Amino acid sequence: MNTPGTDMRNVILLAALLLAGCTITKNPEVVGGNKLTGMVRLGFNDPALFNAKADPYLAQGTATRQCQEWGFATAENYGQPIKTCSVISGTQCLNESVILEYQCRGFAVPQNAGW
Template sequence: MAKSLFIICFSIILSGCSVKKEIVPIGGSKADGTVRMGYTYGDKFGAFEVPVVDIERANELATKKCKTWGYEGAEAFGGKTENCGMSNGFACTRMNVAIEYQCIGGKSAQY
């Protein structure tokens, strides 16, 4: 019984803790028509943290930024870039994640 309980507890720990993360604009270029959205994770549960990100919200924010620059919308390039933001010497304890968007359409796209 104790062995089964240990295995269950260990499995729960390894499965990670889902944590909702807010994605925000972190950079971009009007001239290039790109918007960079990002978030960090690992702050609360380290390597066991599993980020949950609202990608639709990220699309909305990137589109809004592109529209202020004269474009019609935005679409993600695809994929994401992850960099270690903080390490404890053994593993990365905070990850920085960026998703790049390309502004599309509109007068600004014709230049």
């Protein structure tokens, strides 16, 4: 026999389990970098109960555009994502900040170089 509220608890538990497996795609934005060393940092947030992933093509394109603004030809992924808990409640991390690093490579030849 179900007690009052048991059905609601089951629904909430089921919803939490379903959300825990959700993967969402994020479009990381430039959050920093260093023109001198050619290092671009992209970032996005990963909320609790979600599994956020960056779209690798969008991230590569964003990093390459930043590198090209600095005079480089392209960007290559550098290292592993850096994850830092940005919102904590008790012992639970409610939001992770994810940083992706890219190394600028090569030199872009300006179109008006007169070659």
